[in-house]
Every structure is written in structure tokens, then in C-alpha cells.
Amino acid sequence: MTRTLLAVLLLTAAPALAQQSIATLPPPVFPGILTVALREDSLAHDHWAWDIAEGLTTEVGQRLAATEAEARAREWAVQELTGMGFANVHVEPFTMPVWTRGAEGAEIVSPFPQKLAITALGYSGSTPPQGVTGEIVYFESLDVLRAVPDSAVKGKIVFIDHHMMPTQDGSGYGQFGAPRRQGPTIASLKGALAIVIRSIGTDHHRNPHTGVQYFTDGASPIPAGALSVPDAEQLVRILQRGKPVVMHLTLVNQKTEGGHSGNVIAEVPGRDPKAPILLVGGHLDSWDLGTGAIDDASGVAIVTAAAKHIMDEGRPLRTIRIVWFGAEEPGGLGGAAYAKAHGTERYAIAGESDFGADRVWRFSSQLMKTDPTAYAQLTAALAPLGITKNDKGEAEGTDVEATIAGGAPWISLNQDGTRYFDWHHTPDDTLDKIDPVQLRQNVAAWTAMLAVLSGGIESGAKQPKRR
């Protein structure tokens, strides 16, 4: 490029640049030196998050809420958190119903006999051991099912189709999750024999996705299952041949009252016990099909590793409280129990990691309105990790929802969800789906957030490293 041409281009660009005069920009904000050091150290060297996720998924495996496996997970958690040197490690128990999965299967009886891959949705009603047989009636959406007269589905097996696509922010889940959450109740109230849905997933593996649903409005439980995405598409093609389609469905499961779950709590005690608390968490329970690696061993691992990095540096002014919530998957029972016990305490922030282990790409926080200085510091501390601020964000996280509803300021560190619903609630939710490099970026983001909001870390006042 000639100098003349460059000069012309610069002159042409000048009016646009003038609109963003540096005189009008806000003063620069820098994260503290210690925040940067802790962030960079965890980004390069963190091993705690991997150790926790690997240990929990290997030594406990699946951790279905209120089962013996979830109880073993709590014991594992207490041992791990104590071993890492955290204070006040304890379990806060609560009771809840236990739902467990039994035999399951789906077969097309006619016109083209064949087996389909299916799994029961959580809290599904049970078929008899020998199963049930009924004609399939197709709905392209939940709304169409809602609109039809009862006679259209009475005694039949409802099938709801939909097309959820992958998105970075996971925004399809709210809308496309509705067939799972409300479909069974609506089908039951209309007198259906059973309901099967296309899995709420974005993959084309032959893995059905489970997930919770509840029968409300007086609906009696009916068998409710999810077909894998390829099997749902197969069923659509069979239906398109125009002949009546009959399915034999077996979904045997059990629900009993009086089960036990609990939240596991640990702390990094602050120098000022009266200062509002930094609450971070994830959930300890998982669905029973995989080993709950991305949902949500990685979440508890990330926030715990971040707190560990602060603790190893020194004592923060504010107490950091880590909660590994129990029974999130059946509907946030641990979060509700926690808020009931601790809702009146004062919080400086409440945040949860529960969207896999891929990198954090965006954050948002109520502090934008209530503490713009802290928000600017967070923005500056997170930007070098490639994290943008989202001024229009909302509170997220089932576990901290009740505490936030009670007045705790919220923060959301949004993970990239493009791959999340390929594996969510399937047998494929296993350790190999966690990318160690992206996991460390998560830890670095949470460490930086805690460092910014810690109220200052007094280096030298270290807690013993026990491992």
C-alpha cells in the first residue's frame, strides 16, 4: 500500500474515529496484580478440578438422587473437601422420594416390527412387567397435543416430535424441554395410555436422553419415555407410510417415599466472619445413565478448585462457601433445602457452574446495577480469558435460584453449550467429554471472580496444604 493511499484511508476513517473520542471513554480499570497471578496460575497449572471430576466419576460413578450411590458420593465429597484443607466440611441432610429405573424397551409391533432405543423419564409411571401395547398418535409439538380433544389420544401412546438445534447459550432447552416437562401431564389428563417423546438432545447417537418431569394438576402417572433422536426419526418415517403404528412399551420403575439426600458444604473462612459470603456451587447428584461427568462433576470440580486457589494464596476478607448440592436433577431439592436453612444469611454473590466443562465465553451479573465498580473489575479480570460481558444477562442455576430469590446478588459465568446437549442426561455423559484445557479456563475464570470479590486476600495467612 502506498503512503498516499494510506493517508487517504486514514483521512476517510477520521470522522468515524472522532465519534469515539478517547476523551469520552470511562477511566481504565485494571484487575489487581494478585488476581492476574492467581488467574494465570490456575489457567496454566490447575489439577484440582480434573482430580475431583476424575475421582468422583471413577470412584462413585452415577449418583442418582436419594439412592445409596448419592450417599456414597456425599461420603466421598466430605473426604475430598477435608483432604483439600477446607474448613467446616459437613453434610446437611433432607428427605425426598426415591425414583429408580427398572427394565425398559420399545418395539414397533406393526406395520414394521423392530426395536427402538428408549429410556424412562424421571418419575415416569410404570408399565406392568410385561409392558403395554398401544397405537401411536403423532404430534409435531406440545401445543398441538394441548389443542386436540381427549378422544384423539384416549388409550393411545402419544408421540411428541420437535427439532432442537445446538446453540452456544443453550437457549433451545427452555422451549424444547417443554414436551418432556409438561407432555406427560397433558397426555395423562387427556387419557393417554403412555407418552414417548423425541429426546431433548442435539446429537444423532442412539442414546436416549432422560430428565425430570412431574405429574401435576391431579394427573395420574403414566409411562413416559424418550426415544433417541435417530429412533424418533425412524418412528416418524414409519408413521409417514400412512398405516396405523402399534408400539409395545416396557418402562418399569419404582417410586418410594422417605429417601435421603443432602448438601455437602465446605468453607474458606474469611477474615471478617460478618462480611457477606461468596456462595459458589454445583450439584453432586447425577442421572443414572452416565457417570455425571459434565452434569455436574465438572461444576463442583471447577468452583472447588477455584476456592482452593484462593485458600492456598491466603485468607480472603469474605468467607467463600462451597456447596455440592444434592438432588438437583429431580428439581433443585438441594437448592431449596439450602435456602431454607441459610436464606437469611448475607451474600456478596451467589453463582453456580452447571453447564458442562467447555470454556466460559460470557458472563453477566446483578453487580452491573448494584456495584458497577466490581462489575468493571470483573469485566477487566475475565476479558483476557476471552470472556465478554453481557449487560442483558439473567440469573442462572437451579441450585442457587432459591437463595437468589431471597435476595443474594447473582453471577452467571456462561459456558459454551454447543456440545452440551449432545451428551446431557445420556449414557455418554462420561469423563472423556471433559477437555482438560477448557476445564482449566473455567477454573481460571472462577478463581479470578473470587479474587475480585474476595475483599482482598491476605497472603501469608495460608491454610495448610494437606495433599
Ligand SMILES: [Zn+2]
Ligand atoms: Zn446439572
